[in-house]
Amino acid sequence: MKLDLDQLRDLIRLLDESNLTEIEVEHDDDRIRVRRDPAPLAAASQPVAPGAVAGSTHPSDAPASEEGEGSYVTSPFVGTFYRAPSPETDAFVEVGDSIAPGQVLCIVEAMKLMNEIESELAGTIVDVLVENGKPVEYGDRLFRIETT
Amino acid sequence: MFDKVLIANRGEIALRVIRTCRELGLRTVAVHSEIDTDALHTRLADEAICIGPADPTRSYLHIPAIIAAAEITGADAVHPGYGFLSENPEFAETCAQCSLEFIGPLPEQMRRWGDKVSARALAKSLDLPTIEGTELVEDVDDAVRKAEALGFPVLLKASGGGGGRGMHILESKEELRAIFETARSESRAAFGNDALYFEKFIERPRHIEFQILGDKHGNIHVLGERECSIQRRHQKILEEAPSVALSDEMRNDMSATIQRAMGEAGYISAGTLEFLLDERGELTFLEMNPRIQVEHPVTELVMGVDLIAEQIRIADGQPLGLPERPLSARGHAIECRINAEDPDTFAPSPGTITELHMAGGTGVRVDSGVYGGGRVPPNYDPLIAKLIVHAPTRTQAIAKMRRALSETLIGGIRTNIPLHQRILAHPAFAEGRFSTRFLDELQA
Numbered sequence: 001m002k003l004d005l006d007q008l009r010d011l012i013r014l015l016d017e018s019n020l021t022e023i024e025v026e027h028d029d030d031r032i033r034v035r036r037d038p039a040p041l042a043a044a045s046q047p048v049a050p051g052a053v054a055g056s057t058h059p060s061d062a063p064a065s066e067e068g069e070g071s072y073v074t075s076p077f078v079g080t081f082y083r084a085p086s087p088e089t090d091a092f093v094e095v096g097d098s099i100a101p102g103q104v105l106c107i108v109e110a111m112k113l114m115n116e117i118e119s120e121l122a123g124t125i126v127d128v129l130v131e132n133g134k135p136v137e138y139g140d141r142l143f144r145i146e147t148t
Numbered sequence: 149m150f151d152k153v154l155i156a157n158r159g160e161i162a163l164r165v166i167r168t169c170r171e172l173g174l175r176t177v178a179v180h181s182e183i184d185t186d187a188l189h190t191r192l193a194d195e196a197i198c199i200g201p202a203d204p205t206r207s208y209l210h211i212p213a214i215i216a217a218a219e220i221t222g223a224d225a226v227h228p229g230y231g232f233l234s235e236n237p238e239f240a241e242t243c244a245q246c247s248l249e250f251i252g253p254l255p256e257q258m259r260r261w262g263d264k265v266s267a268r269a270l271a272k273s274l275d276l277p278t279i280e281g282t283e284l285v286e287d288v289d290d291a292v293r294k295a296e297a298l299g300f301p302v303l304l305k306a307s308g309g310g311g312g313r314g315m316h317i318l319e320s321k322e323e324l325r326a327i328f329e330t331a332r333s334e335s336r337a338a339f340g341n342d343a344l345y346f347e348k349f350i351e352r353p354r355h356i357e358f359q360i361l362g363d364k365h366g367n368i369h370v371l372g373e374r375e376c377s378i379q380r381r382h383q384k385i386l387e388e389a390p391s392v393a394l395s396d397e398m399r400n401d402m403s404a405t406i407q408r409a410m411g412e413a414g415y416i417s418a419g420t421l422e423f424l425l426d427e428r429g430e431l432t433f434l435e436m437n438p439r440i441q442v443e444h445p446v447t448e449l450v451m452g453v454d455l456i457a458e459q460i461r462i463a464d465g466q467p468l469g470l471p472e473r474p475l476s477a478r479g480h481a482i483e484c485r486i487n488a489e490d491p492d493t494f495a496p497s498p499g500t501i502t503e504l505h506m507a508g509g510t511g512v513r514v515d516s517g518v519y520g521g522g523r524v525p526p527n528y529d530p531l532i533a534k535l536i537v538h539a540p541t542r543t544q545a546i547a548k549m550r551r552a553l554s555e556t557l558i559g560g561i562r563t564n565i566p567l568h569q570r571i572l573a574h575p576a577f578a579e580g581r582f583s584t585r586f587l588d589e590l591q592a
Contacts, residue, residue: 078199078216110216111246135220137198138213139182 008032070126073119073143075136079110083132091132093143097125105143108136123147149464150224150249151175155193156214156239157229159517160533161440162189165227168456177221179214181207183525188517195221202527208232211239215246225249225463227456231529234439235262251463253417253438261419261436265307265345271433274409279424279432280348288328292321294346301349304331308339315382317349352583353424354393355379356431358406359447361458362415363468370403371451372477374443377584378571380494385564385587386571387443388482389450392542392580393425402431403474418444418459442531443483445515449538450477480545481538484553484568486516487530491566498526502560507552511538511545524561532563542580546572 011023011032024033075081083091083106092104099105104116105125127144130136154177155165162178166189169176178193183202190196197217200207207213209232218226226248228234237255244250252258261267265284272278282298284307285291295302295318304324306314314335318324328344336342359371375391376384390399406421420437444455453470461469488497504520516533518524524532535552539545550572553565574590576582 078197078213078220080220111212111219113212137217138200138207139198 070144070146071121071123072129072141073105073117073121073145075108075138075140075142076117077108077110077115077136078138079108079115079136081130081132081134081136081142082107082109082114083128085114093125093128095125095128098148099123099125099145117142119145121145121147149174152177152221152223153225153227153251153460154179154214154218154221154223154248155189155227155229156208157227157232157234158184158187158189158208158528160515160531161229161231161442161517163192163517164515165229165456166193168454168460169227172457172460174460177217177223179208179217181527183523183527186522188519188522197221202525204232204527211236211242214239215242215248218246218248223248225251225460227251227459228439230439230442235437237262249463251417251459253415253419257413257415258438260413261438263307264305264309264435265343267436268433270413271409271436274412276405276409276421276433277431279350279434282346284343284345288325291328291344291346292324295321295324298346298348301351303347303349304328305345305347306331306335306339306341307343307345308335308341313382314338350424350426352585353377353426354391354582355384355422355584356391356394356425357420357422357441358402359441359444359455360406360410360415360419360421361455361462361468361470362410362417362419363462364416364465365467366411366414367468368407368411368415369468369470369474370406371447371453371455371475372403373399374446376443377582378577378586379584380587380591382584384443385485385487386483386568387446388480388542388545389446390477390480398429398431400474407474417462418455442485442534445513445534445536446481446483449481449513449536450479451475452478479538479540480542481536482545482549483534483536484549485531485564486533486535486556486558486568487564488524488532488561489530489564490562491564494564496526496530497562498524498530499561500524501558503557504559505555505557506533507535507555509552509555511548512536512552513538532558543578546578 092106099119100122101120103119105119106117108115108117123145125143126146129141152175153169155162166176176193178189178196179199180187180190180196181200181202184190199213199217200210226243233239235258237258240250240255260270268278268281282294285294301319304316304318316327316331332342354377356373356375358373360368362368373391374387374389376387378386418440420441422434423431424434425431448455490497500523501518501520506514513536518532537545537548537552539548553568571577
């Protein structure tokens with residue numbers, strides 16, 4: 001099977017329009033597979049303080065972007081950005097650290113509620129984009145990650 | 149006085165509040181969803197905070213995000229506008245817990261007036277003439293009993309309903325039996341509450357409402373009435389003040405009744421009491437809206453009052469800055485709600501506004517939330533601007549509005565301006581002979 005660019009485009013479109021994450025076509029000895037990440041990239045979050053007034057969070061569609069080089073972890077809340085669990089302790093992560101999905105990267109405090117922001121990506125921290133203790137808006141970029 | 153006000157709203161009402169704050173020397177914080185990053189309220193406030201995605205349940209209705217935005221900007225008061233969280237007592241309570249002044253009524257007053265059945269009972273206990281109605285109905289047999297006791301025709305209403313949704317006019321018990329379960333499930337689906345009740349159905353009422361202001365020192369002012377009978381499916385689209393249907397005597401009597409009743413109720417902030425005026429000239433209380441309303445500018449123009457400024461002063465604990473004796477209307481004001489919708493089918497018409505020219509000249513006021521090149525997102529209310537005119541007489545106000553509408557140019561989206569022109573050109577409208585059925589009959 002000789003695959004041209006138009007056929008590849010068709011396959012990508014098919015994938016986009018479907019709920020599938022992968023399409024594989026085999027013909028004679030040729031094989032092509034089009035695949036996408038199971039879910040959009042996003043930062044997960046877990047409120048760690050009980051009670052208070054926070055509503056539900058929707059980490060799965062919190063904005064995350066893949067522009068430029070590397071990927072970004074963005075803030076799923078309005079609040080205050082903290083790099084460490086307390087002023088006396090070390091930062092959760094530093095530039096150069098390898099990170100795994102589920103790893104806590106920082107805290108965004110909203111309404112006295114400390115929300116731990118977890119990575120959904122595996123990779124390396126390339127840049128910390130917000131200063132400790134500064135306010136962040138919904139969608140603000142917090143970390144740049146080089147994914148592996 | 150607080151010095152930084154967060155406006156928990158969008159569109160024209162957010163701008164309306166920002167403008168008064170600026171005139172009072174208060175700093176402003178806009179909150180916005182991602183899709184409103186370039187909206188006018190976002191641009192004109194001193195600070196703007198993105199609080200969530202376009203979905204209002206995760207931005208403009210999301211209490212933690214709004215409170216967090218107030219915290220990171222150091223705002224010390226919140227104005228909720230209308231819609232969204234403006235009548236949500238939990239939001240007002242949360243603001244208080246977070247040391248933010250909520251510019252509006254107290255949470256318990258919102259609860260008391262927010263539920264229609266309890267509001268009617270409260271109005272009755274305050275000796276306001278109140279529309280005849282029933283308690284909540286239990287099941288279909290109970291509904292038939294209650295409807296027969298009230299007398300057909302009746303209006304079946306959802307207790308959690310609003311904006312005219314969830315209502316059925318019923319002529320007979322057969323009709324009632326046929327529709328009851330559907331109405332109940334509709335109500336459950338739309339309002340998360342399947343409580344239903346009846347009101348006496350009035351064939352051709354006019355919708356008349358009275359504006360009030362109450363301060364924290366027990367003073368109540370009644371600022372006359374608005375005529376809001378021009379409605380489509382119970383959504384107001386054109387309002388005016390004063391109403392041609394009220395004599396001075398009726399107006400003064402009702403104003404005195406309301407002033408006494410709301411004083412007894414200890415009401416604080418701006419509020420509106422809605423009444424139906426039947427064909428015999430009787431006003432009966434329908435409901436109370438504990439917030440600023442879309443159509444407040446017509447009252448502002450004829451009374452010479454800035455209602456948002458009064459709300460802010462009241463929240464700050466100042467006594468009302470109005471004269472002791474009741475104000476009387478000066479001239480006549482009309483408001484047209486400009487909606488991004490098809491003037492015939494009423495289908496929403498979101499999109500990018502390619503060109504925009506709003507009317508001007510003497511006696512014309514524009515409260516708008518849009519600009520040329522800006523976008524009308526599909527996620528929110530279709531109201532994009534309000535055109536309001538003020539003239540010495542009603543006839544002159546109608547002529548001025550027709551002139552102002554003819555100057556208004558909004559390109560790229562469809563608007564209901566042609567519908568407003570048809571209403572204003574109609575002889576029955578000019579003569580002031582109309583009811584809430586006017587628009588349905590015009591369309592038919």
